[in-house]
Amino acid sequence: MNLRPVVQTTRGIQTSDGAGVRLRRLMGGGGALPSIDPFLLLDFFDSPRAQDYIAGFPAHPHRGFETVTYMLAGRMRHQDNKGGEGVIEPGGIQWMTAGRGLVHSEMPEQTEGLMRGFQLWVNLPASRKMTEPGYQEYPSSRMPVESREGGARVKVIAGSTSQGTAGPVTADATDARYFDVELAEGASFTEPLPRDHAAFVVVHEGRMDVAGREVQGVGLAQLGAGDAVRFAAVGGPARALLVSGRPLSEPVAWHGPFVMNTTAELMQAIDDYQAGRF
16 A cells, blocks of 8 residues: 655635635635646635625536535525526535536525535536536435444545445546545544545544644645555544545636636637527
8 A cells, every 4th residue: 555645735825706705715726726637626615604605606607617515514505597406405515517508606595604615626528528517416414424443434425435335426527536534533544546546635624644744624635646545633533525536637728617628618618608608
């Protein structure tokens, strides 16, 4: 077993998006850490103050990638111009494939209380950028939780663990894995990962030792080459996301909510949106 080292850590930068939602940008989009192919951007939102999130993300377009919204607390209603609508509940996931394009909104379904969660953008290969839009949306109750000796619990959202527990989300374009790992004080977690995957860990509760580097919430650790990852809780219980996927190794032409392969495709996306062809 060749454990992956930590090559870079960040606690991100405070920013805002949508209609003024306060969030911490951990990766991409001008954030503290560049994109990690095939992952484009990662935002973390966490506030008990309605004024930090109530304005939400009014109607906006996407083309060429997937958005992954994982709610830890609070409720988010989504609605699009294709007739799609629903509410992401605490612990729930929405894996949206924007594909050829849609216009949607994401608005808080509450006026008070804690709103906490992540949004990850996952690139699509050129062959799938113009696919039809679609959703994979599941409540927390649909996601299996694997218990391991020593005090580790693994909520499996996408992909499969080495012990065979499979999440409900299918992400075959990038073979993505998306796990939420809870560790009791002193517990550790070791998991094989495909050698050709890019991978990172996001500690979002407590502190962890990730391959010999201490990372505290909220902090992201980019992992280097290897075929396994190991992390352990430090000084109390802790919780982290483990995300990995197969890099696309394709050119990226990115402007706002459009991610294509060439400038010409990007300009076509802008033209299509402005002409109402989404």
